[in-house]
Amino acid sequence: MLSVICPIYNEESRIEECISSILAQDYPKEDLEVLFVDGQSSDHTRDIIEKYRREYSFIQLLDNPKRIAPAALNIGIRASSGDVIMRLDAHAKYPDDYFSVLVGKLKETKADNVGGVCETLPAMDTAVCRAIAHAMSSPFGMGNSYFRIGSDREMWVDTVPFGCFRREIFDKIGFFDEELVRNQDDEFNGRILRHGGRILLLPQVVVEYFARDSLTKTAKMFFQYGLFKPLVNYKLQKPTTLRQFIPPSFFAGLIAGGLLSFFSRTIMWLFVSVIALYVLCCFIFGRNQERVWPDILWMPFTYATIHLSYGCGYWMGILKMISHRKISVQSNH
Numbered sequence: 001m002l003s004v005i006c007p008i009y010n011e012e013s014r015i016e017e018c019i020s021s022i023l024a025q026d027y028p029k030e031d032l033e034v035l036f037v038d039g040q041s042s043d044h045t046r047d048i049i050e051k052y053r054r055e056y057s058f059i060q061l062l063d064n065p066k067r068i069a070p071a072a073l074n075i076g077i078r079a080s081s082g083d084v085i086m087r088l089d090a091h092a093k094y095p096d097d098y099f100s101v102l103v104g105k106l107k108e109t110k111a112d113n114v115g116g117v118c119e120t121l122p123a124m125d126t127a128v129c130r131a132i133a134h135a136m137s138s139p140f141g142m143g144n145s146y147f148r149i150g151s152d153r154e155m156w157v158d159t160v161p162f163g164c165f166r167r168e169i170f171d172k173i174g175f176f177d178e179e180l181v182r183n184q185d186d187e188f189n190g191r192i193l194r195h196g197g198r199i200l201l202l203p204q205v206v207v208e209y210f211a212r213d214s215l216t217k218t219a220k221m222f223f224q225y226g227l228f229k230p231l232v233n234y235k236l237q238k239p240t241t242l243r244q245f246i247p248p249s250f251f252a253g254l255i256a257g258g259l260l261s262f263f264s265r266t267i268m269w270l271f272v273s274v275i276a277l278y279v280l281c282c283f284i285f286g287r288n289q290e291r292v293w294p295d296i297l298w299m300p301f302t303y304a305t306i307h308l309s310y311g312c313g314y315w316m317g318i319l320k321m322i323s324h325r326k327i328s329v330q331s332n333h
Contacts, residue, residue, distance in 0.1 A: 002032050002103060003082030007064070007072030008049075009039035011090040014210065015048050018090045023056070027099035035060045035076040039067035070176035070184040077170055086164045087185075092118075093208040094162075101205055102164035112169055112197035113189060115160025116205030117147050123213035131286070131298035132218050133211045140285035141306055143243035151203040158241055159189040160201050161209075169197070182224040183232045190236040215301065219309040226313025230321055244314070251311025278304075 004022070008015065022034055036049050038061060046061065053059045062079055064072040077085055084103055088094070098116070105114045120136040122129035135141040142148040147160050163185070173191045176184045189199055212218045226247065233239050253274070261268035279300045286299030 001082040002027060002084045002086060002099060003076070003080030004032065004034045004086045004088055004099070005073055005076030005080065006034070006036050006088040006090055007039070007069045007076075008036050008041065008045055008090050009067065010041045010043045011045045012041075012043040012048065015045055015090050017093055018088070019049070019052055019059075021093045021096075021098075022088075024096045025094070025099045026097050027103070029056075029058055032099070033058050033060065033080065033082060035062055035080060037062045037064045037072035037076045039064045039072060066178065068178065068181050070178045070180055073184070074175045074178065077175060083167055084164060085167055085170070086162070088162055089209070091210050092162065095206060098205060098207070101202065105200060105202060106164050106166065109200055110198075111200040112192045113160060113163040113165055113199045114202065115147065115163045115200075116202050116207050117150050118161055118209040119206050120148065120209050120211050123210050127294035128215060128298050128302070129211065129213055130295045131302040132215070134286060134295070135299065135302040135306055136211055138285050140281060141303055143241075143246065145243065146201055146203075151201060153203065155201050155203075156198055157201045158193065158199065159186055160199055161185070162207060163189070163199075173197075177235065180228050180232065182221075183228040186229075186240050187232045187235055190232065190240045194236060215305045218302075219305045222306050222309040223313035223316075226310035226315075227317040227320075229314055230317040234321065247307045247311035248314035249311075251308055251315065254308075 006018070011018070025032075036059070038046055038049075040063070049059070049061050053061055060079075062075055064075055066072075073087060084106065086099065086102065102114045102116070105111065118137075120133045122133040137148060137150075139149050145159075146155065146157055169192065173188075173195050177187050178184075180187055192199060212221060229244055239245070254271075257267060257271035257274065261271045282300040282303045283296060286296050286303070
């Protein structure tokens with residue numbers, strides 16, 4: 001039995017596409033249950049799911065009063081009956097063999113978590129949306145996060161999206177940490193590794209993931225990723241990756257360089273040179289044969305939004321931890 005858990009909140013625009021990709025799976029439906037866990041949606045998300053629930057007995061709709069993703073996952077896990085647990089995101093479409101390949105690889109390799117790569121797609125066909133999607137798939141934007149930038153081989157990694165787990169892993173290391181509105185996957189995968197487990201990335205399994213539709217929403221998402229990352233490190237007692245330190249270092253360098261430029265002409269020119277080099281890299285990494293100039297012109301703004309939002313959030317997370325203030329934001333899953 002496979003239990004698929006999908007946290008949702010106001011997913012009216014995407015939920016039918018997600019459900020259609022679930023219904024198209026080649027996994028035996030008699031061995032499947034799909035649990036949508038809703039954080040009190042105010043749009044028509046619940047109505048849409050109810051329509052499918054009445055037609056397909058393996059679809060369930062559960063309530064998530066806490067309205068955050070880790071609570072939704074834990075509610076789903078506790079209500080599920082499967083030997084294998086899979087986490088999905090409503091912002092994505094899944095290949096028809098997604099369930100069967102991941103479950104098969106979980107058994108074959110004895111991995112503790114298995115996942116595919118994300119092909120990040122624009123939410124709408126506009127220059128800014130295309131730029132956001134490109135930046136979230138680029139090594140310059142995401143570093144060596146292989147599930148975002150892709151890989152040419154199966155490999156053991158530090159994290160994967162939309163993971164597939166054996167049920168006993170939750171008995172062994174616990175459930176998702178509900179203090180982490182963001183980054184709960186990173187922390188959970190960090191616990192897997194800390195307990196000697198392994199996480200497998202399958203590059204041949206490609207999930208179509210739809211990025212946010214504006215720089216404002218993208219900034220909010222990456223700010224929250226940065227905000228919770230220091231708390232993840234504290235809980236794991238070590239950093240999960242080295243790439244996480246680059247945006248906060250860049251952010252701090254810009255602040256320090258900007259301030260010191262008032263006192264030193266040399267620092268001012270160094271500061272201007274760094275910014276010019278950064279913008280040049282944005283154009284270089286943002287350009288390919290298929291891209292048009294309106295998209296490319298958005299790339300400096302898009303990369304800067306991702307890097308500076310994450311960097312600012314990271315320092316804010318450190319300050320909140322030092323001052324013993326609780327990190328509290330509303331998740332939108």
